[in-house]
Amino acid sequence: MSVDVLTFGLNHVSAPVSVRERVSMPVELLKPALAGLRSAFGGAVREAAILSTCNRTEVYCAADRAVADQLPAWLADFHSVAAGELQPHLYRHDRDDAVRHAFRVASGLDSMVLGEPQILGQMKDAVRTAGEAGSLGTLLHQLFQRTFSVAKEVRSQTAIGAHSVSMAAAAVRLAERVFGDLGQARTLFIGAGEMIELCATHFAARQPQAMVVANRTLERAEHLAGRFAAGTMRLSDLPERLAEFDVVVSCTASSLPILGLGLVERATRVRRHRPMVMVDLAVPRDIEPEVARLGDVYLYSVDDLGKLVQSGSDARRAAVVQAEAIIEARVRHFMHWMQSRAVVPVIQNLHQAAADIQVAELERARRLLARGESPEAVLEQLAHGLTQKYLHGPMAALNQSQDADRQQLIELLPRLFPAKDARR
Incomplete structure (x- = not known):
């Protein structure tokens, strides 16, 4: 299954304090909540972190897409709140929207006090707790490290935190x-x-x-x-x-x-x-x-x-446009990293499949040489065997495809297997 980064929860904009306090989590509750979340969905929730402050309770996840719609209901169930009471106040962000949200939160753009610095420390505490709970992996670790870096960049290059009214x-x-x-x-x-x-x-x-x-x-x-x-x-x-x-x-x-x-x-x-x-x-x-x-x-x-x-934060609003531009650029960088990371297993599998063919053909060649076959004949058979196995997958896919799939393969195969002149 495909794994997405996503976040869901509520904040001072989506919910009044009378609702926020019902799902607020003190520090001592975070680790049990993280364990409960991962247990409730088994391996479908790979990684998780929870940020809970006066103004927001948010869950950040690396989870299978198939369970994404079910995750917000967990928050209501964990706090024994009727899902119908909580649902109107909840939001969920997926993939690049989730990344953008994390960057905006840490930078103070999503705070009640625009540009306030406390949220960055609170997010770092949440990540530290998730790490201690064993619920952080490569994806969220990378997300939060980049989140902290973006927040630092926004604060150093814009006036978002100037004239803070606390x-x-x-x-x-x-x-x-x-x-x-x-x-x-x-x-x-x-x-x-x-x-x-x-x-x-x-x-x-x-x-x-x-x-x-x-x-x-x-x-x-x-x-x-x-x-x-x-x-x-x-x-x-x-x-x-x-x-x-x-x-x-x-x-x-x-x-x-x-x-x-x-x-x-x-x-x-x-x-x-x-x-x-x-x-x-x-x-x-x-x-x-x-x-x-x-x-x-x-x-x-x-x-x-x-x-x-x-009412006193107008002096910082001019910096928001600049901050948002920084965040957009960093979101694109992170999504590129995620896409590159998704390719790694495919490349590893290709290398392993090629290595398996190589081992099998070399072993066959050694047996032929041990029986006294001509080295030249063995080399020819080795080259032929490697070529046939190299082409078997693409040829089979092409022969078995139809209509749009076949047309897509016809356009793609010349790029995967360029002609001799194109490789010069």
């Missing part, structure tokens, strides 16, 4: 819409990962009255808080202390909400209905969406920030 900066802008000057605001960060670190950096520049980091592991919270002279607290202290904070920014890897409607509602009563800005950058979400119903709470999801960020 999600962290957007979170600050949203808080300032409510409070104006943040100098008197008390800010709580839930989590201690890269996104929270970026947010803390942006908020620290506004010199809020207080900054506190809450994390399940207090050691990680203290490490991050030390950079900003911030305080720390355990997640278990949230029910008692949430009311202290004017701004809450959360981004953890929790599979369940950390802040529920009841907890936040109690905090607003303690605050005597002073406003609270809550920014949820996690997928799956850390804050129950019902919290938005509370009159004194301004809750923003990752999708809300994305809309704000896009």
Whole structure:
């Protein structure tokens, strides 16, 4: 069967956060998912890698064409989501479209924040995990190495990453819409990962009255808080202390909400209905969406920030055309490599078949010489035998063909077996 490179999944354009969070995969789930995917389709899925971030969950495969249509249903089944609920949000790209998609994703052209650099690191992490899981082979390895190279080329030769408006900066802008000057605001960060670190950096520049980091592991919270002279607290202290904070920014890897409607509602009563800005950058979400119903709470999801960020990205759009041109050229190069790779087994088989004929004819010649046959006669028989076997396949194909197939062979054979004058 023919093997294609393909990708399928959903992203911030095709699906809202309420759908994305249902198929999001934390790091610890990636290897079991890769094993499950390959097991579900046997040898039909040769290679696979999974990229899962706040904004997308995508599966990259080297798979037999015959199972391509069945692959998206696996994603729904793996997450126990009805296929009908997921299908309207899924996309699938095959062959050169799949290659182009990978190149665009890594280059930041398919991101919520145009040109953002984090996606490249996330893709590298996904490839590293796939390698550790034993699900990478020659095809995807080559695809991703070229993907990283293209992303580097796009970033170095275009202005796609210039004037980046990050999600962290957007979170600050949203808080300032409510409070104006943040100098008197008390800010709580839930989590201690890269996104929270970026947010803390942006908020620290506004010199809020207080900054506190809450994390399940207090050691990680203290490490991050030390950079900003911030305080720390355990997640278990949230029910008692949430009311202290004017701004809450959360981004953890929790599979369940950390802040529920009841907890936040109690905090607003303690605050005597002073406003609270809550920014949820996690997928799956850390804050129950019902919290938005509370009159004194301004809750923003990752999708809300994305809309704000896009409004500030016009300065980079002029670089998109240049970036797309680079990507198109590199897609053609990769597809040429794929086609060349497909020819290798054919060439190897031709060489092996010729070698088998050579061995058989030489052995026959040696037997004739051992019986005392004339060397000249043996050489003539050797040449005749090689010629007959050399021509047997083409002649048989020509004699057995009809109509269009025969005409195609008539046109092709002179190129495969050029006349003496044509070989000079």
